[in-house]
Amino acid sequence: MNKTLQRFNEIGIIPVVVLDHKEDAAPLANALCEGGLPAAEVTFRTREAAACIEAMKAARPDMLVGAGTVLTTKQVDEAINAGAQFIVSPGFDEDVVRYCIEKDIPVTPGTCTPTDVQRAYRLGLDVVKFFPAEPAGGLAM
Numbered sequence: 001m002n003k004t005l006q007r008f009n010e011i012g013i014i015p016v017v018v019l020d021h022k023e024d025a026a027p028l029a030n031a032l033c034e035g036g037l038p039a040a041e042v043t044f045r046t047r048e049a050a051a052c053i054e055a056m057k058a059a060r061p062d063m064l065v066g067a068g069t070v071l072t073t074k075q076v077d078e079a080i081n082a083g084a085q086f087i088v089s090p091g092f093d094e095d096v097v098r099y100c101i102e103k104d105i106p107v108t109p110g111t112c113t114p115t116d117v118q119r120a121y122r123l124g125l126d127v128v129k130f131f132p133a134e135p136a137g138g139l140a141m
Contacts, residue, residue: 004086004106005127007039007064016041016068022048025055029063039064041088044075050082057083066106073099080105090131092116097123112136 008014015032017040019025025042032040038060042053044067056065066086067079076087076099086106089096093109100107101123110131111117120128130136 002106002126004064004066008127011037011039011064013037014039014041014064014066016043017052018043018045019048019052020046022051022055025052026059029056029060029065033060033063038062041066041068041086042084043067043069044071044079045069050078053079053082053084070096072096076100076103076105088129092119092128094119094123097125 015037017028019028019042029040032038040056042049042065049067053065053067056063064085065083066088067084068088070076070079070087070089073096076096079087080103086108087100088108090110092111097107097109108127108129109120111120111128112131117128
């Protein structure tokens with residue numbers, strides 16, 4: 001298991017955050033760490049995502065910070081350059097997954113079907129995200 005997955009297991013919960021303003025990133029990083037959750041997945045649903053990752057890492061260098069809702073290889077590069085330590089995508093995009101593997105950055109793609117899980121397994125991934133979980137049947141699935 002890679003170091004990032006080990007930290008996921010140690011922390012137990014990875015908060016998913018959406019930040020519209022980079023000024024909110026450092027205070028949030030401090031609050032999460034002080035509250036015992038030294039991790040965040042910053043979604044790439046806002047224009048400030050990369051700047052927020054950078055601000056969180058500057059405020060809390062030991063914090064585990066990654067990028068979520070990553071849809072393109074360009075966003076992978078933006079996230080890595082900002083200091084992201086992992087990538088999460090909402091679906092299984094083989095180009096994004098392969099690119100992350102080439103860049104040696106942990107990636108957790110969203111999967112909803114056994115076929116997606118099998119494709120991820122064939123690429124050597126240890127972890128996938130069941131997404132969207134509730135519409136796909138939740139725990140019963």
